[in-house]
Amino acid sequence: MKNKKFLSVLCAAAMAMTMLAGCGSTAGSGEAAEGAATAQEEKANAELEESTDTYDHEAIENAGDITITMMVSGTAAENDFETEVLPELINKKWPNLTLEVTKLPDDNYYTSLKTKLASGECPDIILTQPMYAGQNSCYALADAGYLAPLNDMDFVAKMPDLSAVTYDGKLVTATNSVSILGTYYNKAIFEEAGIKDVPKTWDEFLEDCEKIKAAGHTPIVMGDKDQYVLQFGLYQIAANEIYPKDAEYDQKLRTGETAFTDEGTWDTVLSMYNELYENGYIDATQSLGYGASQAITDFIDGKAAMTFDGSFNAAAILGQGEGGDFERGYFPIPAKSGDTHTATCLSAGYSIYSGSEYVDECKELIDYWFNGESDVWDAYVATGRFIVTYGNGADSIPNSDLFAPFIELLNQDKGHHWCNQAWPAGTENTMEELFSEMIGGQGTTVEDITNGMQDKFEDLLDE
Amino acid sequence: MKKKRDKALVFSNKMYLFLIPALSFFLILWVYPVLQLFYYSVTNFNGIDYNYDFVGLKNYIKIFENGSVINSIGNTLIYTLVVVVLSNVLGLAAAMALNTKIHFKGLFRTTAYFPALFSAIVVGFIWTYVYMPSSGMIASLISLFGGDGSTFNPLGDFNVALFAIALVEVWKSFGTTMIIYLAGLQTVDESLLEAGRIDGCTEWQLMRKVKLPLISSTITINVILNVIAGLKAFDYSFIMTNGGPGKSTKTLMFQIYEIAFTDQKMGRASAFSVVSFLVIIAITVAMLFIMNKREVEL
Numbered sequence: 001m002k003n004k005k006f007l008s009v010l011c012a013a014a015m016a017m018t019m020l021a022g023c024g025s026t027a028g029s030g031e032a033a034e035g036a037a038t039a040q041e042e043k044a045n046a047e048l049e050e051s052t053d054t055y056d057h058e059a060i061e062n063a064g065d066i067t068i069t070m071m072v073s074g075t076a077a078e079n080d081f082e083t084e085v086l087p088e089l090i091n092k093k094w095p096n097l098t099l100e101v102t103k104l105p106d107d108n109y110y111t112s113l114k115t116k117l118a119s120g121e122c123p124d125i126i127l128t129q130p131m132y133a134g135q136n137s138c139y140a141l142a143d144a145g146y147l148a149p150l151n152d153m154d155f156v157a158k159m160p161d162l163s164a165v166t167y168d169g170k171l172v173t174a175t176n177s178v179s180i181l182g183t184y185y186n187k188a189i190f191e192e193a194g195i196k197d198v199p200k201t202w203d204e205f206l207e208d209c210e211k212i213k214a215a216g217h218t219p220i221v222m223g224d225k226d227q228y229v230l231q232f233g234l235y236q237i238a239a240n241e242i243y244p245k246d247a248e249y250d251q252k253l254r255t256g257e258t259a260f261t262d263e264g265t266w267d268t269v270l271s272m273y274n275e276l277y278e279n280g281y282i283d284a285t286q287s288l289g290y291g292a293s294q295a296i297t298d299f300i301d302g303k304a305a306m307t308f309d310g311s312f313n314a315a316a317i318l319g320q321g322e323g324g325d326f327e328r329g330y331f332p333i334p335a336k337s338g339d340t341h342t343a344t345c346l347s348a349g350y351s352i353y354s355g356s357e358y359v360d361e362c363k364e365l366i367d368y369w370f371n372g373e374s375d376v377w378d379a380y381v382a383t384g385r386f387i388v389t390y391g392n393g394a395d396s397i398p399n400s401d402l403f404a405p406f407i408e409l410l411n412q413d414k415g416h417h418w419c420n421q422a423w424p425a426g427t428e429n430t431m432e433e434l435f436s437e438m439i440g441g442q443g444t445t446v447e448d449i450t451n452g453m454q455d456k457f458e459d460l461l462d463e
Numbered sequence: 464m465k466k467k468r469d470k471a472l473v474f475s476n477k478m479y480l481f482l483i484p485a486l487s488f489f490l491i492l493w494v495y496p497v498l499q500l501f502y503y504s505v506t507n508f509n510g511i512d513y514n515y516d517f518v519g520l521k522n523y524i525k526i527f528e529n530g531s532v533i534n535s536i537g538n539t540l541i542y543t544l545v546v547v548v549l550s551n552v553l554g555l556a557a558a559m560a561l562n563t564k565i566h567f568k569g570l571f572r573t574t575a576y577f578p579a580l581f582s583a584i585v586v587g588f589i590w591t592y593v594y595m596p597s598s599g600m601i602a603s604l605i606s607l608f609g610g611d612g613s614t615f616n617p618l619g620d621f622n623v624a625l626f627a628i629a630l631v632e633v634w635k636s637f638g639t640t641m642i643i644y645l646a647g648l649q650t651v652d653e654s655l656l657e658a659g660r661i662d663g664c665t666e667w668q669l670m671r672k673v674k675l676p677l678i679s680s681t682i683t684i685n686v687i688l689n690v691i692a693g694l695k696a697f698d699y700s701f702i703m704t705n706g707g708p709g710k711s712t713k714t715l716m717f718q719i720y721e722i723a724f725t726d727q728k729m730g731r732a733s734a735f736s737v738v739s740f741l742v743i744i745a746i747t748v749a750m751l752f753i754m755n756k757r758e759v760e761l
Contacts, residue, residue, distance in 0.1 A: 110724065114510055135510075135727060144512035225618060227707050288708045289596045289619025426726035437709040440621050444709075459529065460726060463507050463516070 054152050057367075059360035060094045067098045068358055068365065069123035070350075071116075073109035073136070081383045089376045090365060099365070110135040117146055124356040125366070128173045129348045130164035131421040138351060142167035148352040148359050150174055155370035158390045164346045164417055174366050175349025177386040180311040180330075180342065180406045181236050181418065187327040189217050189305040198331040201338045202240075202272065209281040212305045220276060221304035223295035224287040224439070227432035232308035233276070233333065234431070235418050237269045239343040240335035243416040250422035253457060260453040270435065270446045272336075277439045284439040302326060308333075311387055311406075314399055330402045332409065344406045344415040347386065424460035427453060504733035510723065515730070522734035532738065534710055535718040538625055542714060543693025545629035546636065550689050551682070553633065554640030559670070561641070562648045572645070576638035583635070587702030590631045594618050594703075618704055621711045628699040628712055636692060640685050647681030648674065683754040690750055694743045715739045 060066070076083050080103065087099040102123070104112055109127070113136055116122045128138040128147070141147050149170035156162065156171060165173035185198070190208075193215040199205040209219040223229050242249050242265050249265065252258040260266045276282045287295070296316050299307045302323020309317055318328055332342040352362045369376040372391020381388055384398035389407070397403070409415060420428040434452045437444035504522055508515040526532050561572050578586065593600040594617050602612030617627035651674055659669050675682070697716035700706055706713040706721065713721075719739065723732030 107724075117511065118513065135724065140509070140511055140727070144514070146511075225704065225707065227705060285616060285619065286596050286613065287619070289594070289616035291591065294595065424726075426721075429721070429725060433707065433709050436707055437621070440619075440708050442621055442709060455529075459525070460728075 055363045056360045057364060059358075060097050060364050063096065063358070063361055065096050065098075066358060066361065067100055068125065068362060070099060070101045070125040071109070071113065071123040072101065072103050072127040072350075073106045074103055075105060076103045081380060081385075085379050086369075086376060089379060090369075093368065093375070097361070097365070117141075117144075120355060122146065122353040122355060124353055124358050124362050125350050126353060127348055128165075128351040129421070130173065130175070130346045131417065132424055133418070133421040134425060136348075137425065138165050138173040138349075139167050141351065142170070142172040146354055147172040148354045148356065148362075150352065150363065153363050154367045158370075158372065162346070164421065165349060173349040173351045174370060175346050176370050176390070177347040177388045178311075178344050178407075178410065178415070179347045179418075180344045180387065180403060181232050181308070182311070182330045182332050182342070182406060183236070183306050183308055184299065184317050185306045185329050185331065186299070186302060186304070186323070187329055189215070189302070190329075193217065193305070198329065199334050200340070201334050202336045205334050206275065206279070206281075209276070209279065213281065218283065218298075218304040219281040220306045220308070221290070221295045221298045222282050222287045222307065223290040223292035224282075224284070224436060225290055226292040227429075227436055229292050229295070229308070230273075230432045230435055231418070231420065231428060232310060233273050234269060234435075235343040235420075236308065236333040237272050238266075238419050239341045239416040240333065240337075240339075241268050241272070242266070244335075244339065244341050244414075247416075250417075250419065253423075254461065260450045260457065261447075266450050266453065267446050270438075270449055273435075274438060274446070284441075288436065288440055297321060311403060312385070314402065315384065318399065318402075328402070331405060340409070341414040341416055342406050342409040343418055344410050345417040345421065423457060426460050427457045430456040500733045500736055502733075503730050504737050506730045506733075508729045508733075509727045510729040511727070518730065522728075522731040523738070525731060526735050526738065531718055531722075532735070535713050535715045536742065538710075538712065539694055539696060539714045539716075541625055542629045542632075542696050543690055545626060546632050546693040546696075547686060547689040549630070549633040550637045550640045551685055553637045554685065555644050555682075557637065557641040558644035558648055559674075562645060572641075575641055578635045579638040581635070583698035584702060586631060586635050587699050590634075590699075591618070591703050594627060619708055621708055624704055624708060624712050628703050631699050631703070632692070632696065636689065640689065643681055643685050643688075644678065647678035651677045679757070683751070686754060687747065687750055691743070691747060694739075694746065715742070 056062075070082070072082050074082070079085065083101045083103050087101055090097060090099045102112075113122070113126060126136070128136045128141060130138060132139050138147065147167075149172065150156070151169075151171050153171070153174060155174060155176060159176060162171055162175075165171060165175055189212060193208070193211040195208050195211055199208050212219040222233070245264075246252070246258070249258050253260070258265070277284050290298075293316075295304075295307055296309070296313065298304050299317060300319055300321030300323060302321070307317070332340055334340045350366055352359055352366075356362060368374050369380065371377060372394075378392055380386060381391075381393035381397055387397060387403055387407070388394050389410075406415075430452050431449060434444050434449040438446070438449065505517055505519060506515045507518045507521075557575050561568055561575070565571075581589075596602055596616040596619065597613045599612075599615070602615040604612075605615055606612035617623045620627075655673055655677075656669055659673050664672070695716055696714045697720065700712045700714050700717040701720070704712040706717050715735075716739070719732050719735045722728050722735055726732075
């Protein structure tokens with residue numbers, strides 16, 4: 001009993017000591033943290049430094065028998081590109097090189113990545129996302145010093161803008177494709193409702209929704225039970241209403257020059273999206289109980305005229321359901337002014353672990369893969385999962401007709417990053433929660449949402 | 464004295480050496496990580512960058528400041544209450560019924576326990592489709608009987624979603640509760656029941672005055688197990704609703720997961736875990752104290 005008491009006292013004392021030790025360093029560390037955050041902003045906004053050096057382009061040839069490891073997220077399919085095709089083609093090109101690829105479901109990938117980074121056993125090549133997006137955000141990993149600079153790679157010359165994967169002047173993620181958010185639509189229902197062309201302005205879009213509703217169809221189906229799908233519509237509207245007026249809006253959020261509560265920014269975006277629910281074009285009583293996959297099923301079954309979704313779900317959305325093989329189209333939500341922009345941005349890509357023994361070998365491998373003409377490139381493009389912007393097949397990628405309007409806007413410099421890529425992870429969750437409350441009739445207002453987003457943003461930035 | 468100890472026939476002191484491997488695993492893989500939790504709770508560790516700073520009690524202050532604890536504790540307590548009450552009432556009723564001499568007793572017992580054999584992931588997915596609006600199982604049945612199945616949407620309703628996922632937990636766990644009650648009921652001496660019947664007790668009086676007092680320790684076990692399961696609720700919030708709609712199904716454990724892995728604030732998540740640990744300990748100890756006292760009274 002005495003021993004137990006002694007242990008309790010010891011534990012309490014240890015806790016108190018730890019906390020006091022923490023308190024003692026709070027003031028200093030708070031200032032340090034603030035300084036670190038500002039420094040991080042500067043690094044994030046820095047432009048890509050031009051490389052004068054070059055890496056060893058025959059590193060693999062001279063390396064002897066080596067094994068390069070790679071880890072990506074996703075679910076391996078039959079004849080999977082990353083886990084089956086890529087290692088085979090790489091081994092065909094360099095018989096002395098074995099590429100070992102591990103593909104893990106998203107959550108497992110994040111956990112595994114953190115564990116491997118912490119233990120210094122990270123694979124040579126890892127999948128990372130642009131800017132601050134997700135737990136494998138290239139900025140966060142680069143800030144911690146885990147990513148090797150890739151400025152001297154050959155593929156860089158083929159990509160016009162890699163700022164979303166450049167940190168402190170150093171390119172940290174090799175990517176060559178884009179991802180799109182848009183509106184898939186059922187051409188048969190559009191025709192039946194008397195709509196001849198896709199809408200060019202927000203008002204036309206609302207009119208078309210009304211026509212579809214009047215024709216007895218559900219205008220838009222969404223799976224809002226998976227709250228992340230709210231981003232699919234909101235980011236399209238933000239690309240039209242916020243970034244054309246201020247391309248630096250998100251960067252300025254971090255320095256305090258702009259705020260989510262600024263008039264004419266997120267209040268406009270949220271109000272516009274809410275109009276779709278208020279007018280019954282999206283039925284919140286149903287969508288809040290529907291998952292993302294159920295919404296896709298309803299769309300391909302021909303039960304709804306439109307759904308907001310990404311290019312990454314094209315295969316599922318173009319599939320055949322009970323609605324038969326009806327013709328589908330894809331357009332960006334139009335702007336109020338008619339000057340429509342698009343939420344089209346760089347996709348996730350591949351980074352090289354800074355502690356890798358084979359940094360040059362990895363660069364040579366990725367450059368071969370990304371050169372626009374190799375067997376690996378052709379197999380990569382043929383998967384249809386990547387919307388590449390140069391090289392073989394760039395103009396004939398599967399579903400290129402569908403994506404053409406977006407690529408056209410992108411080429412006109414009217415493509416914008418997805419908002420959450422520039423926010424600290426978690427901000428979008430608050431937006432989704434509060435927006436769900438608003439459409440679910442919980443009395444939440446647009447002002448509550450923008451205030452909540454701003455509070456969360458500041459809280460997340462606070463180190 | 465030492466010599467005498469070494470000669471012990473049942474458990475020689477040298478045998479303690481064999482505890483070392485298991486104890487090492489326990490200390491390294493369980494005790495050490497738990498102690499690390501306390502350590503991380505006073506840092507700004509983000510789960511990625513190991514160059515973190517000490518921030519004192521800031522994490523603790525933050526979690527109370529932004530009200531996330533209050534919302535998730537509220538949801539967790541409601542969830543726990545539903546699980547404890549329904550699981551015990553249904554489990555006890557099923558145990559009583561299946562402790563009588565009826566045909567196909569074995570089949571009924573197996574069927575009642577069957578849901579407990581599935582993993583939470585499987586159960587969560589099944590019930591997502593059961594609850595789905597329009598074409599889900601319940602909505603289809605409503606439509607079949609002339610009702611409007613399209614309006615049935617428990618997971619999309621802010622006021623109902625928490626109860627809907629708690630019911631799934633009850634469905635899965637009441638079989639286990641029933642088995643424990645069944646074991647308890649089988650320890651009740653038949654002669655006591657017979658004596659009661661001779662004295663003119665009704666079946667209700669036998670249950671209230673004889674059976675329940677005799678299985679009071681079983682009730683304590685079941686209530687405590689269900690309280691702990693309820694307070695640790697995570698699976699169905701994660702699988703079926705992802706904490707939504709809004710924040711209506713966010714439990715303590717879900718909130719910790721979100722802070723740690725979405726917000727990437729491992730330090731704050733650790734502080735949240737410490738608070739949850741204390742809350743769960745306090746509630747469990749209080750429940751044990753009350754239940755034990757009640758056992759003595761019975």
